[in-house]
Amino acid sequence: MPPRQEAVASGGPLFSPLYLQIKRLIITSLQAGEWKAGDAIPSEQDLAGRFGVSQGTVRKAIDELAAENLLVRRQGKGTYVATHAEQKVQYRFLRLMADEGPVALERQLLDCKRQRAPAAIARRLQMRAGEPMVEVRRLLHSKGQPVVLDDIWLPGDLFKGLTTELLNQHKGPFYELFETEFGVHMIRAEEKIRAVAADAESAALLQLPLGAPLLSVERLSFTYGDKAVELRRGLYSTDSHFYRNVLN
Amino acid sequence: MPPRQEAVASGGPLFSPLYLQIKRLIITSLQAGEWKAGDAIPSEQDLAGRFGVSQGTVRKAIDELAAENLLVRRQGKGTYVATHAEQKVQYRFLRLMADEGPVALERQLLDCKRQRAPAAIARRLQMRAGEPMVEVRRLLHSKGQPVVLDDIWLPGDLFKGLTTELLNQHKGPFYELFETEFGVHMIRAEEKIRAVAADAESAALLQLPLGAPLLSVERLSFTYGDKAVELRRGLYSTDSHFYRNVLN
DNA sequence: AAGTGGTCTAGACCACTCT
C-alpha cells in the first residue's frame, strides 16, 4: 500500500510521482548534513523501509541523483555522497585540457581578504551590496608556466574562518576544503565564456603581452536548493591549453 | 525465459546486460535508417515482442537513448527519433547566448566550394589528405551585427549534391538539411575553445578591429557509431554575446 | 557467506493524447 497522491493547492504541480518525492527527501537529508561528503548513505532496502516504498522506487530516485552527480553508486559496496576530494575526479568543474599530455596544475595563492560585496558581485549571488565577503585570488601553473588567473568571491557568513594560512596549508582543490571545513558542497555550476584582451595586471601575472587574447570564464556555483554560493572569474591562457566541452 | 549471456572471447567485455544489447540493436536500426529523423519508433510493447524481452528491459534501453538525446519520449504519443529540425531545439549544439534578450540569428552564406582535404583537417576526420571535401563559410548575424564566422568542413562523399543554391534555398539549421537531404545525423560533438586575436579577414567580416579578441570554437561532430563527419571552426564575437555552459 | 547494487520479469494501474 504505497502512499498516494495528496490533494494539492490549485496552481501547484498537478502530479508528482513517488520517486520524485523520495528524491526530494534524500536531497533534504543531504542538505541537512545527515550524510557527509564521501559517506555511504543507507542501502536501498533500508531507505525503502524508512520511506515505506518498494526498493524499485528508491532505486529510481537514486538513479536520478547519481545522474546529477549528487551520489555515486559502487556495485557491491553501497551508494556514496559525491565529493570533490576524490583523486579520480579532482577539479571536477575545470574543463581545461593541455594540447599534449595530461594537465598537472600547481596552485599559487596570491591573496585572500575580507571585502564588502560590490553591487555587481552581490547581485549574482543574491546578496545585498556591502555584505561581508571573502575574495581569493590565485594562479594555476602548468609545467612552471602560469595558465589560469582566478578571482573568487564567497559569502562571508558561510566562510567565517577562511584565511590565507588555511588555504596555504590545504593541499587538494578548494572545493574539497569548502566541504570539509565549511560544509559547503558545490553540486552544479553555470559558466559564461568570453574572449577578452589582457589588461596590465593580468598580462603581468600570466606572463603575456598586454592585450593578449584570454578566455574569460565566469562561473556561478550552486549548492543544494539552487543556492548560489560562489562567483569565480577565471582568465585562461589558451596558447597551449584549451577549454573542452561535450555536446549531446 | 530471457536470452542468456553468451560465451565471450577472452579479453572482451565480461558481461553485457540485456538492455545494453537491446540498446545496440536500436542504434543499429537508427543507423540503418529504418526509422528516419522525426519518425516515431515502434511502441515499447512492439519492441519487447520483437526482441523477445520484457517491456521493462526495452524501457531501460530507451531511457538511456533518450538521456543521450538520440530519442525523444512523448507521453501518450510514442517515442521519436531526435532531429535538429524542431523549432524548440533549433541550433541544438550552439551554446551562444545574448547578454540581453533572446538570440535570433540570421544566416549569410559566404562560400561553398569543393576542396581537397588539407592534412590537418583530414586527420581530425579520420580521412586521408587530398580526399574530396566540401568547405562552407558563413556568417551569423544578430540584430544586423555579425557575431559568428563559421568555417565548415564536410567529407565530399557523404555530401555529394551540396551546393551554394541548396544551402541558400534552405531555411532552417544546416543540421536539418544534412538530415533530410543527405541522411547524415549529428548526434554528439566535442568542442575545443580558445581565445584568439582576429586576423585581417576575420576582423573585416566581423566588423571588429584587427587583433580583437575572439572565441575560437573548434567543433568535431559525430554520427552513429562515433564516426566523425564534420569539423567546424567558429569565431565568436563576444562583445554582446557569450558561450554558456552548465557543469554537473 | 552475507550484504550491496544491478538486472529482469510480470502484472497492475495511472497520466496523457488522439479519435
Add this chain to the structure above:
DNA sequence: GAGTGGTCTAGACCACTTG
C-alpha cells in the same frame, strides 16, 4: 475507448565487494 509512455510493486536471480 484505445493506445502510448510513466509509475509502482514483488520477487527472483546475477555481479561485485568484503569479512
